């Protein structure tokens with residue numbers, strides 16, 4: 001069992017839920033990465049997803065696109081993030097998950113990239129433009145390492161596909177909760193809840209819901225039918241506004257009903 | 264790096280590098296397309312519209328005065344410019360619109376660069392009563408103002424994309440995002456032989472009519488196949504449609520012409536085969552203009568339809584096995600090509616097609632008079648008059 005999965009299972013077995021915040025590396029300067037990671041860890045993150053900026057982020061909503069543009073304007077690239085993370089190694093103990101489009105990895109050189117991830121102790125990879133059909137080579141290269149190749153399933157994935165994805169999944173299953181790329185509703189509809197239950201039913205791995213989750217009410221709602229949530233835009237936006245309080249409150253939602261973290 | 268071989272691949276190129284949200288739609292599209300291909304009624308219906316609506320077959324025209332002026336091989340022009348809406352793009356838009364109808368989808372969207380594909384798609388949607396949204400880069404909207412107006416007249420909604428360089432690549436990004444959000448009831452009519460499988464194959468098959476007709480026409484006129492065929496390459500749809508029926512004929516030399524913009528050495532160009540590296544963009548493994556971090560670079564060309572930083576996967580494969588020779592022509596050279604054809608034949612080509620004309624002229628010069636060159640004249644120049652006038656400094660000397 002890979003470390004990411006282990007951490008999530010520890011949460012769940014303690015009657016809690018996993019919370020994975022997403023942040024855009026280099027938004028606000030790459031030198032802030034270190035502090036943000038430590039802050040998120042202190043807030044009780046189960047793992048942290050680090051977004052890598054890309055020139056053509058087709059799977060990202062407006063908020064994250066803009067954060068990515070700011071990071072690009074700061075000269076941030078996959079290479080630079082990897083360098084920065086090498087320097088931070090050992091200072092953050094929650095698993096770090098890199099979310100990057102495929103092309104920067106190809107440009108880096110896949111083998112070299114994996115070697116560097118292993119050195120740093122990266123816990124997982126999420127590659128939004130690498131569906132099941134195309135992930136064979138990377139999967140092979142990650143075999144026997146502690147880097148989980150975390151797949152996405154979407155509302156449009158058929159039951160058969162969900163099954164196929166679940167069988168090969170590592171770490172956890174990232175269940176996308178909207179077809180669109182931005183959220184904004186108070187609560188998700190019944191169809192989303194049904195979908196998450198379906199994914200949960202076939203998945204041997206923990207299932208985390210993500211995309212469009214931006215409010216404590218949603219965190220609670222979706223947390224109930226999954227093993228936890230991933231929150232992106234809301235965290236990115238809060239960091240951008242330097243509003244650490246709302247990051248904290250998102251991660252510790254009302255009445256302790258939705259308890260996160262291990263302890 | 265090596266990438267595994269599987270369906271939807273051209274050698275190592277192609278594939279389906281898209282978010283999971285789109286995979287079900289791609290699988291559904293592939294299935295619908297396979298069924299349509301096997302159904303003679305589908306081909307019949309498409310043939311009907313290509314004939315009575317588009318005006319096919321269009322001529323393979325012997326450019327006699329151009330040939331005489333150059334003094335080399337005989338030059339023939341495949342007149343895609345005579346199609347309804349003025350370019351080859353309508354072949355694909357009609358085919359895909361009929362496919363969408365078969366799939367029960369009444370909402371269509373598309374990206375466009377020069378606006379030709381947008382106009383063709385808006386036309387097909389008007390013809391069949393489908394809803395139509397077209398994404399177009401802000402810069403392209405400026406360059407191709409009249410085409411925007413045409414699309415709107417045809418009832419389409421044109422969405423301006425101001426992200427990135429505001430050109431075709433950014434319009435495709437926005438189109439893909441729109442698809443993710445509207446995937447259940449909406450079909451994406453992709454305009455070139457690009458994107459994730461099955462698009463490169465579908466677009467090629469709908470454009471194959473160019474090469475199929477050419478083959479029959481040249482044999483009728485000259486009793487044999489041509490010695491060389493030339494086509495311009497944006498994403499590669501007119502070229503692959505022209506080349507594909509000739510790929511097995513080793514004696515027919517095939518030339519693809521990329522846009523060299525201000526010159527390859529200046530870095531301001533759109534020649535992905537000449538100067539790109541292997542990588543992934545818009546769902547496909549191709550040669551892509553990119554920097555060392557894997558960020559996609561902006562393409563530059565006077566011709567909006569060639570202004571794309573990659574080349575469709577089948578062309579990448581044909582390049583890597585050496586079957587097609589890819590070359591490039593600069594903005595200035597294309598303008599020369601446009602003027603030569605206008606003066607000698609009374610045909611004003613699209614700036615895209617002018618790249619092919621200019622290359623063919625140079626090629627024909629060094630060939631014998633009994634040899635034959637066919638050029639795919641992919642579109643007419645009406646849409647480019649503003650750009651050409653500006654580029655020529657307001658007048659023709």
Ligand SMILES: Cc1ncc(COP(=O)(O)O)c(C=O)c1O
Pocket residue numbers: 350351352376377378379380454455456495496497498499500501502567568569613615616641642643
């Ligand atoms: C007239 C014309 N020719 C060529 C192209 C380039 O596209 P492709 O390479 O797909 O044929 C375009 C694109 O808009 C066009 O309008």
